[in-house]
Amino acid sequence: MVRRVAVIGAGVSGLASVKSCLDEGLEPTCFERSEDIGGLWRYTDSTDSGRVSVYRSIITNTSKEMSCFSDFPCPEDFPSFLPHSLLLEYFRMYAQHFDLLRHIRFKVTLSVRKRPDFTTSGQWDVVTETDGVQESHIFDAVMVCTGHFQEPYLPLASFPGIDTHFKGQYIHSREYRDVEAFRGKRVLVIGIGNTGGDLSVELSRVAAKVFLSVRSSTWVFSRIxxxxxxxxxxxxxxxxxxxxWLLPSALTNRIRFWKFNSWFNHKNYGLASTKRWLPFCLLSGTVVLKPKVKAFTESSAVFEDGTEQNIDVVxxxxxYIFSFPFLEESVRSLFDDNRSLYKRIFPPQLEKPTLAIIGLVQLTGSVMVGAEMQARWVTGIFAGWNKLPxxxxxMAEVAKKKPQVKRCTMENLKMSFISYTDEIASCAGVKPNVLRLLLTDPRLALAVFFGPCSPYQYRLMGRGKWSGARDAILTQWQRTLKPLRTRPPSPLLGHKGSTNKPHGFGLW
Structure with a gap:
């Protein structure tokens, strides 16, 4: 029987896991290698510790109502998109409200191994070290909450000359903190994911020139x-x-392409694509798009189109790539990415299902919501309320859902937000039943089906039901607009026909 649970990491996944353990009557101990909670979102000026953290100016890509813990809405006066300082403040409020800090031990390094009798007990030996003092612990289960932003991926071998000829500086985005070090320089950014797009725009405000090297095209749209x-x-x-689900994918894709191109014509910007859709990238007109880098000389980058540009910084x-060095090799070898895990959580080959990997997903929405849902299901299994097949x-399901494709770690992590969260919620018995709500609470049912699929929906029914979920759903637009109501509207803007929330429904 599972009682004592080791939670590794005190970021968003770790906090949700500690809280879920407490909800199920389990005894969690969270081990965090740094001196504070927040994980990736706790900004520090230094990069010497090796800990991955956000850069100074970062703002969340998902809104507060779609990113919060399901039973703890963000304060109504917080803006819809949060800088890292406010998000960390929200985490502190959550930890304090649910009294989580007393279960967290800081500045701890550790190793995790199966006990000799693991096949019968399912228990783990956890050896921790704090300030040079080692301790041994026995835990009934382990929840790994270190996420997928662990080790920077720096593919130098794909860029001939970068480490042998190039005399300028090159860094991984993990080392980036603010623009000052790049003022007046010619900068090449490689990669057009969320970070590449955002940094290109930010650097363009102070750099002499910014080039953005893109291997493939992408779709660009706004947070708004x-x-x-x-x-x-x-x-x-x-x-x-x-x-x-209902309409042919060709039709839904055409509608999306039309919508994105209504903002600006991607083809005119050299971004048109029907093969790949990477959301949340922002492009500035001061950034010059370039194709893949072919090679580096002492002072320049040579691109595949034959052009060459002088570069100071790359x-x-x-x-990132993820690894779990604290797990023994026999356990690490059971999965090479999250597709090797049952429901992207459990290594199915383990003799006992007492190891869960939380937050190793990249959803089309907030990973915070997905990680919390994972934690709720997992702790329900540990407590005996839910069962695994x-x-x-x-193993059959894992094999069926893992196509034989070339490994690309971050690509493999991507999943549909609603599909995946609903899947785990169904396993946990907490997925909202819209038809039942339609019979008992039509107003709420319409808000759940046509309104934002916010995390409060997963607290309406089943184990862990929250009495405030209904009100949180029906007032989410008010909380969204509240921080904007900082002055009385002018007569022209405050006319009688103004709206407080969007009308109509559409497929984008």
């Missing part, structure tokens, strides 16, 4: 949707998700 509402609140709805926005069935 029509009429100024957060994009994810308007578009991430069960209604749109249903249309995605920023690799090439993502036999090993043979888990």
């Amino acid at each position: 949707s029509d009429h100024g509402f957060p994009f994810d609140m308007v578009n991430t709805t069960r209604f749109n998700h249903f249309l995605d 920023v690799f926005a090439t993502g 036999p090993t043979s069935r888990m």
Whole structure:
């Protein structure tokens, strides 16, 4: 029987896991290698510690109503998109409200191994070290909450001359903190994911020139949707998700392409693509798009189109790889990416299902919501309320869902926000039943189906039901607009026909 649970990491996944353990009557101990909570979102000026953290100017890509913990809404006066300082403040409020800090031990390094009798007990030996003092612990289960932003991926071998000929500076985006070090320089950013797009725009304000090297095209759109509402609140709805399922993909893709091109014509910017859709990238007209780098000379980059540009600094926005060095090799070898895990959580080959990997997903919405849902299901299994299928069935499902493709770690992590969160919620018995709500609470049912698929929906029914969920759903637009009401509207803007939330529903 599981009682004592080791939670590794005190970022968003770790906090959600500690809280979920407490909800299920388990005894969590969270081990964090740094001196504070927050994980990736705790900004520090220094990069010497090796800990990955956000850069100074970062703002969340998902809105507060779509990113919060499901039973703890963000304060109404917080803006819709949060800088790292406010997000960390929110984490502190959450930890204090649910009394989580007393279960967290800081400045701890550790190793995790199966106990000799693991096949019968499912227990783990955890050896920790703090200030040179080692301790040994026995835990009934382990929740790994270190996420997928662990080790910078720096593909130098793919860029001939970068480490042998190039005399300028090159860094991974993990080392980036602010623009001052790049003032007046010619900067090449490699990669057009979220970070590459954002850094290119930010650097263009102070650099002499910014070049953005792109291997493939992408779709670019804003955090803000029509009429100024957060994009994810308007578009991430069960209604749109249903249309995605109902209509042919060719039709839904055409509608999306039309919508994105209505902002600006991607083809004119050299961004047109029908093969790849990487959201949340922002492009500035002061940034020059270039193709893949062919090679580096002492002072320049040579691109595949034959052009050459003088470069002072190269920023690799090439993502991260994940590893779990604290796990023994026999356990690490059971999975090479999250597709090797049952429901992207459990290594199915383990004799006992007492190891869970939390937050190793990259969703089309907030990973915070997905990680919390994972933690709720996992702790329900540990507590005996939920059950896993036999090993043979888990392995068969993993094999079925893992196509034989070339490994690309970050690409493999991507999943649909609603599809995946609903899948785990169904396993946990907490997925909202819209038809039942339609019979008992029509107003709420319409808000759940046509409105934002916000995390409060997963607290309406089942184990862990929260009495405030209904009100949180029905007031989410008020909380979105509240921080904007900082002065009385002028007569022209405050006319009688003004709206407080978007009208109508559409597929984007």
